[in-house]
Amino acid sequence: METLVVIVNYRTGSLVVDCLRSLASEPDVREGRACVVVVDNASGDGSAARIRQAIETNGWQAWVSVLESERNGGFAYGNNLAVRAALQSGRPPAYFWLLNPDTVVRPGALGHLVQFMRQHPGAGIAGGGIDEGDGRAWPYAFRFPSVWSELENSLRLRLASRLLSRHAVARRMGDRPEEVEWVSGATMMVRREVFEAIGLMDEGYFLYFEETDFCLRAARAGWRCWHVPQSRVMHIAGQSTGLTGRLAVVPRRPAYWFESRRRYFVKNHGWLYGALADVVWILGFASWRVRRWMLGKEDTDPPRMLLDFIQHSVLWQPGLWRARREVPVNQRAARS
CATH class of the missing domain: 1.10.287 (Helix Hairpins)
Structure with missing residues (x-):
């Protein structure tokens, strides 16, 4: 196994099944170079049972397993359960692909990331391109938050945004791979050596900013982060939280x-x-x-x-x- 795909589920069982169905046709999965671990973060709604039933019905037992968490410790906590177990195994994978449950993998998405990582040994982290639920491209990667980005984000003044454009967190991307500061945790591939060098994700974050923090720690340790738009997933944002997404309606920020x-x-x-x-x-x-x-x-x-x-x-x-x-x-x- 070269790649371990980690999907953390919290009450999105049907979406996880759709994600697994899209992964089933990936060559790396069909040929045994990639396996998937679904971590159920104590959903309490029968998600784990539904996912297991889908695995059995579709004959996916050879490449998918379900790991049930005792508690909902958050996104980093759920990913760490699977990553830690793999790192401590006799033959840990070369790459870990952290994938949101509310994603559908476009054909070749996994292969493009793996190929990029093979060809760029200095790349510790690589993220793919994201399409919204209606099919439109969401062409962004990110800069690290700073005082200047906080000013640009909160002020909402066109002139200020122009002047501070180099500090804005969201960075519009093109059609070629580019080095960036951090990528979305919805589709993020991490080289094994990065975890071995800097440790696991910080479980002090329940949700949000954990991937930003992880990419910053990796950058400080000398690892590079890339946006690889040839690898694409469709992301139905905010299905577990209702907080993100262009059409999300949020009554109050948690x-x-x-x-x-x-x-x-x-x-x-x-x-x-x-x-x-x-x-x-x-x-x-x-x-x-x-x-x-x-x-x-x-x-x-x-x-x-x-x-x-x-x-x-x-x-x-x-x-x-x-x-x-x-x-x-x-x-x-x-x-x-």
């Missing part, structure tokens, strides 16, 4: 999003930088809210967004003011 964002800045840049990023975002967003009201524009922001942000910010967490950068236990060497 607390874990704010906590993950805060953890990313404080852990990787220190509390002072995190506090500065919070102040910049708060001032920029407050300015946007005033402009929106004065111009009579439609309110498309989640309810209580500003108040929730302030409540979860570094400024509202006195204990973090004295905190130093933390190194979670699960980031130690993966085999230790």
